[in-house]
């Protein structure tokens with residue numbers, strides 16, 4: 001089976017550090033956690049970085065840091081993975097779905113403007129499939145309305161807009177290191193930000209509410225454990241160090257697919273000028289005369305894994321029933337986009353030949 005993604009990490013790369021960890025018995029809160037945090041700060045340019053067990057827990061903590069509470073509204077990009085809205089819902093707050101561009105798949109500025117209400121307390125911009133196109137414009141609107149911006153950068157490590165890397169644009173950014181991501185720690189996530197005012201919150205809340213005050217350790221608040229263990233951090237460090245090469249090679253594969261597919265009516269997700277795109281997921285809009293799910297079935301019959309682009313959050317059964325506010329562009333993209341395998345050594349010619357056969 002040609003898989004959708006292969007991890008950019010091998011056992012050989014981590015073997016020495018894994019042995020060191022097993023021999024020392026130091027599995028958590030050690031030097032590799034600190035080193036991974038440093039790597040993320042250096043890579044993204046953000047002043048602060050904390051680790052978490054996933055982007056979902058990272059996003060939850062970001063919302064808590066902004067004191068999002070029951071009844072507050074949080075505007076979210078509608079073309080994403082459900083976690084983007086789930087974290088809002090989980091706090092009793094209201095996810096307000098903003099429709100996305102049919103080209104970049106990202107939140108439309110005019111949608112954001114019209115969805116802002118007196119109850120809006122934050123905005124979650126999603127770098128759809130790793131593409132940060134438009135985030136600076138969204139940031140400007142947020143600043144105009146004095147609203148904090150969270151970047152759901154679950155897919156976006158390695159991407160940038162106008163030379164500023166994801167992780168260093170919004171007020172708070174959350175990354176995912178799930179195995180579908182191009183940097184994986186098995187499961188995992190990170191939170192980055194520049195404003196010192198959040199430091200105490202994350203220091204204390206991510207440490208069970210504990211703080212050392214006047215030399216005395218005390219649980220001054222309630223808190224959580226979303227720690228990423230040492231072994232996972234070793235994996236992360238190895239991949240951050242080669243991230244730029246990974247991004248470059250994925251872009252070459254993207255170009256090769258385009259050569260074969262655009263003449264057949266497939267439209268690539270648009271990446272604006274001034275973007276470095278990590279090609280987290282290689283997504284095309286399919287020609288209008290074919291059925292996406294049939295194409296996925298045809299590829300599967302030829303041992304090629306493919307999947308949908310991503311989800312229209314407002315159209316999922318739970319959110320559609322509760323809010324009845326389905327966004328048309330996101331709905332259309334959920335129906336007519338396909339993700340194709342993308343990693344070093346993938347046989348683009350074979351895959352595109354099978355697509356031609358189907359057509």
Ligand SMILES: Cc1ncc(COP(=O)(O)O)c(C=O)c1O
Nearest residue numbers: 054055056080081083154176178
């Ligand atoms: C945009 C987006 N947000 C959040 C998540 C959740 O990430 P995690 O699995 O690390 O919780 C994902 C996962 O695919 C995602 O794509």
